[in-house]
Amino acid sequence: MARELLKGNVAFAEAAIRAGCEAYFGYPITPQTELLEHMSRRMIELDRVFLQAESELAAINMVYGAAVAGARAMTSSSSPGISLMQEGFSYIAASEVPAVIIDIMRGGPGLGNIQPSQGDYNQMTKSAGHGDFRPIVLAPATVQEAIDLTVLAFDLADKYRTLVFVIADGAIGQMMEPAELPPMRELTRERPSWALTGAKDREKNLISSLHLGAVELEALNIKLQEKLQHIERSNETRYDAQEVEDAELILVAFGTAARVAQTAVQRMRAEGLRVGLFRPITLWPYPRQALANLTAQAKGFLVVEMNAGQMLYDVREIVGAQIPVEFYGRMGGTIPMPDEVETAAREMLQKIASKTTAREGSNGHVS
Amino acid sequence: MVTLAKEFNEQLVYERPESLADVHTHYCPGCTHGTAHRLVAEVLDELGIREDTILVASVGCSVFSYRYFEVDACEAAHGRAPAMATGVKRVHPDKIVFTYQGDGDLASIGAGEILHAATRGEKITAIFVNNAIYGMTGGQMAPTTLIGQKTNSSPFGRDVELAGYPMRMAELLAMLGGTVYSVRRSLHDARHILQAKKAIKIAFEAQMMGLGFSIVELLSSCPTNWRMTPQEAVNWVRDAMLPYYPLGDYKVAEALQTKSGRGRP
Amino acid sequence: MASGRIVIDIERCKGCELCLEACPKDVIALAEHLNAKGYRPVILLDPEHECTGCALCATVCPDGCITVYRDLPQPATARVREAA
Numbered sequence: 078m079a080r081e082l083l084k085g086n087v088a089f090a091e092a093a094i095r096a097g098c099e100a101y102f103g104y105p106i107t108p109q110t111e112l113l114e115h116m117s118r119r120m121i122e123l124d125r126v127f128l129q130a131e132s133e134l135a136a137i138n139m140v141y142g143a144a145v146a147g148a149r150a151m152t153s154s155s156s157p158g159i160s161l162m163q164e165g166f167s168y169i170a171a172s173e174v175p176a177v178i179i180d181i182m183r184g185g186p187g188l189g190n191i192q193p194s195q196g197d198y199n200q201m202t203k204s205a206g207h208g209d210f211r212p213i214v215l216a217p218a219t220v221q222e223a224i225d226l227t228v229l230a231f232d233l234a235d236k237y238r239t240l241v242f243v244i245a246d247g248a249i250g251q252m253m254e255p256a257e258l259p260p261m262r263e264l265t266r267e268r269p270s271w272a273l274t275g276a277k278d279r280e281k282n283l284i285s286s287l288h289l290g291a292v293e294l295e296a297l298n299i300k301l302q303e304k305l306q307h308i309e310r311s312n313e314t315r316y317d318a319q320e321v322e323d324a325e326l327i328l329v330a331f332g333t334a335a336r337v338a339q340t341a342v343q344r345m346r347a348e349g350l351r352v353g354l355f356r357p358i359t360l361w362p363y364p365r366q367a368l369a370n371l372t373a374q375a376k377g378f379l380v381v382e383m384n385a386g387q388m389l390y391d392v393r394e395i396v397g398a399q400i401p402v403e404f405y406g407r408m409g410g411t412i413p414m415p416d417e418v419e420t421a422a423r424e425m426l427q428k429i430a431s432k433t434t435a436r437e438g439s440n441g442h443v444s
Numbered sequence: 445m446v447t448l449a450k451e452f453n454e455q456l457v458y459e460r461p462e463s464l465a466d467v468h469t470h471y472c473p474g475c476t477h478g479t480a481h482r483l484v485a486e487v488l489d490e491l492g493i494r495e496d497t498i499l500v501a502s503v504g505c506s507v508f509s510y511r512y513f514e515v516d517a518c519e520a521a522h523g524r525a526p527a528m529a530t531g532v533k534r535v536h537p538d539k540i541v542f543t544y545q546g547d548g549d550l551a552s553i554g555a556g557e558i559l560h561a562a563t564r565g566e567k568i569t570a571i572f573v574n575n576a577i578y579g580m581t582g583g584q585m586a587p588t589t590l591i592g593q594k595t596n597s598s599p600f601g602r603d604v605e606l607a608g609y610p611m612r613m614a615e616l617l618a619m620l621g622g623t624v625y626s627v628r629r630s631l632h633d634a635r636h637i638l639q640a641k642k643a644i645k646i647a648f649e650a651q652m653m654g655l656g657f658s659i660v661e662l663l664s665s666c667p668t669n670w671r672m673t674p675q676e677a678v679n680w681v682r683d684a685m686l687p688y689y690p691l692g693d694y695k696v697a698e699a700l701q702t703k704s705g706r707g708r709p
Numbered sequence: 710m711a712s713g714r715i716v717i718d719i720e721r722c723k724g725c726e727l728c729l730e731a732c733p734k735d736v737i738a739l740a741e742h743l744n745a746k747g748y749r750p751v752i753l754l755d756p757e758h759e760c761t762g763c764a765l766c767a768t769v770c771p772d773g774c775i776t777v778y779r780d781l782p783q784p785a786t787a788r789v790r791e792a793a
Contacts, residue, residue, distance in 0.1 A: 100535055126534045130527065131560040138524035138557070142500070142531020145518045150531070164521055172518075273516040273532065275539050277495040283510055285501075285519035457713065457777040458767040469772060473748065474725030478771025634731055634768040667725075674725040 080257045085250040086111035088220045088258070089153065089179055089243070092227040094119055097262045098177070099148040100126035102139035106158045107191040108247035109181035113153065125264075133158035137165025137178075144174040145284045147272025149231055153179035155247070156197050157188060166240060167206030171286035171297070173304075175234035178212075179227070179243045181250040184410025192410025193247035195332060198387035201242050202361045210301055212240035213308065214360040215315075216331045220254040222358070228259055237308055244360070246383055248333045248412060309362045316364035317356040318371075320346055324353030326426050327371055329392050330381040331357050333412060338381045340415035341422055352422060360388070368395050377429045378402040381418055383411070401429070461485035463494045465512050474674020476631040476664040477505055480573055481512050483641045484544070487648055488515070497540040500529040502554075504546035505579040523554025526561035529568045540651055542569040548578045551587040551611050558617065558659075565622025565656035569647045572613060575664040576685060583669030587611045590688055595669070610688060614661040618694030624656035626695040630663040632681040636691075646700055655697055663689055713762020713779040715753050721774045722750035728766035728775065734759040737766060 083091075090112045093101070101120055103113040113129065120127035126143065130136035136152045143150035154162060159180050169176050182197045184190040205212045213233050215226040223245060230241040268274050273282055288294040317335075320342060321327055328338040335356040342354045355371060357364050371378075378396055380389040386404045393402045405421040407413045460466075464485035471477045488494045497515045501507065503522035510517035520528040525543035533541040550558050550572050561568065577595055578584040584597040588610050592601040602610075618626040625647050629640035640662055647658035663685050665677035672680060715737075722744065729737045729751055736755040744750045753760065762779030 100531065102531065128530065128534065128564075131556055135524070135527040135530075135557055135560065138521060138527035139531035139534075141520075141524075142518070142528035142533075143535045144531070145528075146498075146532045146535040148535040150535075164524075168521055273498050273518055274536065275496040275498060276514065276516050281514055282516045283518070285510065285517075287507065287519050453781050454714075454778040455781055457762050457779050458764045459776045460773040464773055468721055468746070471771065473723035474727055475771055478773070479769070482771070482773045634765045637768050674727050675730045678727065 080255045082253050083220055083256050083258075084111060084253045085220050085223055085245065086181065087115045088223050088256055089227055089250070090115035091119065091258055092224040093151055093177070093231070094123065095259045095261050096228040096231040097149050097264055098125070098151050098231065099264060100140070100143035100150040101152065102128050102130050102136040102143070102150070103152050104130055104133045104136050104154065104158060106133070106155045108183055108193070108250050109153050109155050109179070112179065112181070112250070133161040134164065137162040140176050141165055141169050141172070141174070144169060144176050145172065145273050147268030147274060149175070149235070151177040151179070153181065155181045155183045156185050156194070159197060159200065163206035165206075166212070167208050167210070168286045170205040170210040170212065170240050170301070171208065172284050173238045173301075174284065175238050175241075177227070177230045177234050177241050177243070180245075182244060182246050184408070190410045191247065193249075193333060193383065193412055194408070194410050195246050195334060195383040195387070196408070197244060198360065198382070198384060201244050205240050209298055211305065211361055212242045213237070213313070213362070214242045214244060216358060216360050217243065217245050217249060218332050218335050218356065219256070220249070220252065221256040223249060224256055224258060226358070233313065237304060239304065239308070246333050247410075313359060314362050314364040314367070315358040316367050317358060318367065319354045319356075321353035321355060321371055321375075323351055323374065325351045325376045325429060326379060326422060327353045327355050327375045327377075328379050328381055328418070328422060329355045329357075329368070329388070331360065331388065332383075334381045334383050337413055337415050338418050341418040344415065344419055345422060350423075350426060352426070363391060363395070365395050368392065372396055372400055375400065377425055379422055379425050380404050381413065382406045383413070384408060461489045463488040463514050465514050467511055469512055470508060471505065472668045474665065474667045474677060475505070476575070476662070476678070477573060479631045479637060480571060480662050480664065481509065483637070483644050484542075484571060485513060486641060487645045488513075490645065491648055491652070493540050493648065493652070496538070497542065498532055498536070500525045500532065500541065500543045502543060502545040502549040503580075504549050506544055506546060506573065507580065509544050523549050523552070524557055525549065526554065526557040526566070526568070526570065530561055530564070530566050533566060533568050537567070540569075540648065542571060542648070542651075544571045545573070546579065547572075547574045547576065547586040547588040551613050555587075558613075559620065562617045562623045562657045562659070563620040565624070567651050567654055567656060569651050570657075570659040571644065572659055572661045573664045574613070574661055574689070575666040576610070577666050577669045579666050579669055588613075590684060612689060614659065614694050617657075617659055622657045623659070623695050624697035625650045625658035625700055627693045628661040628663065628689060628691050630681060630686065630691055632663065632665070632678040650697065650700055653699060655699055661689075663691075712758050713760045713777060714755070715760060715766060715778070716776040717751060717753065718774040719750035719752070720744050720746070721772050722748060723772060724748035724750055725771065726751065727769045727771065731765045731769045733763065733765065734761065736760050
């Protein structure tokens with residue numbers, strides 16, 4: 078298929094359609110509304126299920142309904158709407174039905190603004206709402222990755238019967254880039270045996286997240302934790318590493334922050350400075366081993382995010398206490414510019430050289 | 445059973461419906477949830493739709509309703525059954541999807557969801573059990589609690605200045621374009637129970653005909669939280685609830701008119 | 710005069726007495742004993758065969774405990790035989 082100029086939100090939507098999304102329920106919220114609008118036209122054209130729900134809360138519960146009925150179902154939202162959906166995430170996770178959620182992140186907390194941010198990292202990677210669970214989290218940095226990872230999301234959701242989140246800051250949703258869409262997959266209408274389809278010639282199926290007895294509920298939790306461990310062991314991590322082989326300082330970033338960091342890295346490399354970029358693509362399962370391997374030669378890490386420092390703590394935990402991990406970030410929907418990142422990186426290189434780095438996680442500064 | 449009848453030259457007048465699971469329910473003695481379950485099961489049997497029916501259970505005393513029906517079922521979050529049912533029905537338009545909800549689930553936390561399912565004309569059926577109190581959590585005020593009624597969270601009696609007025613859902617939902625059948629019946633005595641059954645049947649038929657959203661509000665008792673005996677409780681439904689919640693047909697689509705002649709209170 | 714009988718699932722019965730109140734012939738009563746759940750179930754107490762099989766009890770029973778039978782009317786051939 079040919080490359081075409083695509084808007085991120087439209088690419089997410091069309092990729093989902095090509096991947097076999099049968100049911101989409103959503104609600105308008107900036108900066109992802111174009112995704113809903115694209116679905117509203119295309120899903121109807123293709124005689125699939127589309128509904129603009131009365132709220133994000135209703136939307137995620139509709140996704141839950143479609144999922145228990147055995148359909149490939151999805152929704153999308155932005156940070157405040159995602160908070161509303163957390164109830165549904167927890168129920169879906171506990172029920173072990175597949176679902177795909179797209180979060181186009183905006184400045185928060187609260188109503189915040191409509192500018193791009195990465196402020197939902199903790200919310201999306203650490204849990205799927207209340208209780209012990211976490212989803213698979215994929216983080217594209219380009220419109221092409223948005224397409225590829227959305228298709229992957231449906232496959233992973235079905236494979237592991239779990240929630241898969243695809244998260245991107247608002248810039249990726251809004252930007253236009255050349256990208257290639259996959260061919261249309263044929264919809265398989267065959268329902269899994271656990272799905273609710275009417276108890277004809279079989280025992281009735283029940284899908285519920287209610288288990289009143291502690292013994293019963295602990296058993297479910299053990300099963301869910303084992304599933305997560307299985308996913309971690311199953312080689313599903315993805316990442317991109319640039320110029321890290323001989324790097325003294327490695328920048329760690331995802332999404333748009335990584336693209337900004339990449340420019341800074343390229344500029345500094347042009348001057349012969351030994352810097353590199355490590356970009357996780359799966360935020361859970363995190364490419365821990367790949368990052369840990371870099372501690373062999375790196376003398377410092379600089380985490381760059383569009384938040385107050387969230388992935389920072391995961392990186393620190395993986396890298397360990399012996400090597401300094403510092404932070405540069407902007408909040409409130411602000412995108413850092415390559416100049417700022419470069420300044421922060423150079424300062425850290427100097428500190429590495431003079432071995433005077435100290436640990437701090439502050440915003441907009443390196444110390 | 446049939447063999448017995450022939451032997452003694454008898455006919456079977458009534459037995460438990462097949463769609464009702466052969467388990468003992470957790471409902472309190474005299475709780476009309478049981479009656480409502482029985483009526484729905486009888487209707488599923490009579491319409492022959494058990495194998496095509498999917499229940500979206502809700503949160504309240506009826507949280508385990510999925511144990512009591514021989515149908516595929518799922519458990520929705522509190523209030524969200526109409527949204528979940530929307531997801532199920534839109535994926536399986538040829539199946540019969542119903543929600544079974546209490547007054548907290550449908551009229552309080554789920555008010556938005558039921559309104560929108562109705563206005564969209566979702567082809568689902570809602571069985572709404574209104575007993576003017578929150579049973580499962582121990583007897584707190586509900587949106588349908590009567591003025592002056594004492595509950596655990598309105599110990600001095602429901603005060604309109606503080607808590608506003610009870611909600612009449614059958615009337616409210618009847619006003620929405622997508623609603624094709626919205627009626628209120630009662631379960632307080634045999635005559636009304638039989639009328640309620642007819643209404644439930646019409647509600648499911650409305651879905652089978654693909655007409656739109658149908659709901660039957662059933663005035664019900666809660667002996668335990670009302671602190672009454674079962675008979676006193678159904679008497680209270682008749683004497684205190686009926687005046688505020690009049691029985692009637694608030695919306696009956698034309699296609700259902702001939703059917704709805706039966707069972708009007 | 711129609712005659713009927715009911716069969717009560719006494720282990721399912723919760724002794725709520727709605728059937729007792731609904732019965733127009735007063736042939737339902739609470740048993741003396743307790744069932745396995747600790748309720749006094751109801752029983753049919755009908756020495757005079759007054760139960761008509763009206764099924765009002767089964768209609769009001771929240772637990773579907775009651776099965777109702779009604780006698781079929783005598784066949785015409787039997788009456789002819791009697792007359793002859």
